[in-house]
Amino acid sequence: MIHTGIAGLIAAILTIQSASADDLGDFIAQLAPKDPTPVALKPIAKLQEAAMAAISFVGKPYSFGGSNPDTGFDCSGLVQYVLDQSGIKKLPRTSREMYQYSRPVDNDSLVVGDLLFFQTNNSEQVNHVGIYVGEGRFIHSPSTGNVIRLDRLDQSYWQKAFVGARRVLDLGE
CATH class of the missing domain: 3.90.1720.10 (endopeptidase domain like (from Nostoc punctiforme))
Incomplete structure (x- = not known):
């Protein structure tokens, strides 16, 4: 999932801040584009x-x-x-x-x-x-x-x- 705009960026930052260390890898994988x-x-x-x-x-x-x-x-x-x-x-x-x-x-x-x-x-x-x-x-x-x-x-x-x-x-x- 790719976030666009200021609201998306803020949501992504808040998600990162609230993610535990175990969840951080999963979160980063979600942000990574599937398209090369x-x-x-x-x-x-x-x-x-x-x-x-x-x-x-x-x-x-x-x-x-x-x-x-x-x-x-x-x-x-x-x-x-x-x-x-x-x-x-x-x-x-x-x-x-x-x-x-x-x-x-x-x-x-x-x-x-x-x-x-x-x-x-x-x-x-x-x-x-x-x-x-x-x-x-x-x-x-x-x-x-x-x-x-x-x-x-x-x-x-x-x-x-x-x-x-x-x-x-x-x-x-």
Whole structure:
């Protein structure tokens, strides 16, 4: 069993702390992947890498049409850049095209690196995207005058604007 996200890591640490010496070997065996493919080559690792890269840009200013760290990012520019840098196939440029290009995922099946899509400012179509980073949070580049930031999906504004979650890679489910 492989734990993902902060909650999974905390659960694993608590399990280790409460395990007796006899149980520790069994616990480690459970964590060891059965698949010999190195974790870094697995799709989930690429998605997590992209999410971590996005977090590194928190506080950088929004830039309309921006798609690189030197000039700044808009929402889709940030997503496209970090996914591309993580070795994930290049996505279309706009949030609307990203939405069409990716496949739906249930909210209860979200993994770090999944994309979250929104219809903001009373738009009738997808016009905003963020990257899920776990525990109900996502990173995004919101709008002119703002900075790249972490927000909670359960905030009323984002809940009202939320269209759905989508995934760009097949995780072998």
